[in-house]
Amino acid sequence: MLNKKVFRMELAFLLLSIVALMSSVYQARTEEPPVTRARIDIRPDVLHLGCPRNLIACYVELPEGYRPANVDVSSIRLNRTFSPLRPFTIGDHDNDGIPDLCIMFERAPIVRYIMRSVDITQIMEQGSVTAALSVAGCLNDGTAFRGTDTIKIVVPIRAL
Ligand SMILES: [Ca+2]
Numbered sequence: 599m600l601n602k603k604v605f606r607m608e609l610a611f612l613l614l615s616i617v618a619l620m621s622s623v624y625q626a627r628t629e630e631p632p633v634t635r636a637r638i639d640i641r642p643d644v645l646h647l648g649c650p651r652n653l654i655a656c657y658v659e660l661p662e663g664y665r666p667a668n669v670d671v672s673s674i675r676l677n678r679t680f681s682p683l684r685p686f687t688i689g690d691h692d693n694d695g696i697p698d699l700c701i702m703f704e705r706a707p708i709v710r711y712i713m714r715s716v717d718i719t720q721i722m723e724q725g726s727v728t729a730a731l732s733v734a735g736c737l738n739d740g741t742a743f744r745g746t747d748t749i750k751i752v753v754p755i756r757a758l
Pocket of ligand 1: 689693694695
């Protein structure tokens with residue numbers, strides 16, 4: 599009688615352990631790796647279609663404890679698609695005492711990409727469209743970072 603009771607308790611304990619183990623395996627599989635939030639500043643804020651400038655600048659500021667010199671620039675993608683050009687520089691463009699990484703992107707493919715996904719009626723009515731751009735990458739130690747900024751594209755009426 600006692601043996602049967604002990605056996606049932608052991609069986610229950612074993613089942614609970616299996617459930618706990620499976621739950622932790624499931625959590626480990628579904629949890630996203632932690633992402634550090636970066637401050638992204640894309641310049642110019644306003645792009646005029648037809649303007650001869652051919653580059654877009656992007657400044658990446660990381661939170662305290664992370665250094666822009668440790669960014670793996672080859673891992674950076676704008677909207678998961680565009681790679682930055684070389685070379686890149688490290689400075690402090692907004693003079694806030696926090697160093698920032700300056701990377702450049704080719705302007706034309708990004709404008710084409712945005713224009714493909716916008717509502718043409720909105721452009722006809724307002725003459726402009728606002729787009730959110732995300733910039734993501736990794737540090738040399740594998741830490742992921744991500745941030746977004748919005749830019750405005752102004753379309754001259756004669757271009758429509
Ligand atoms: Ca700065």
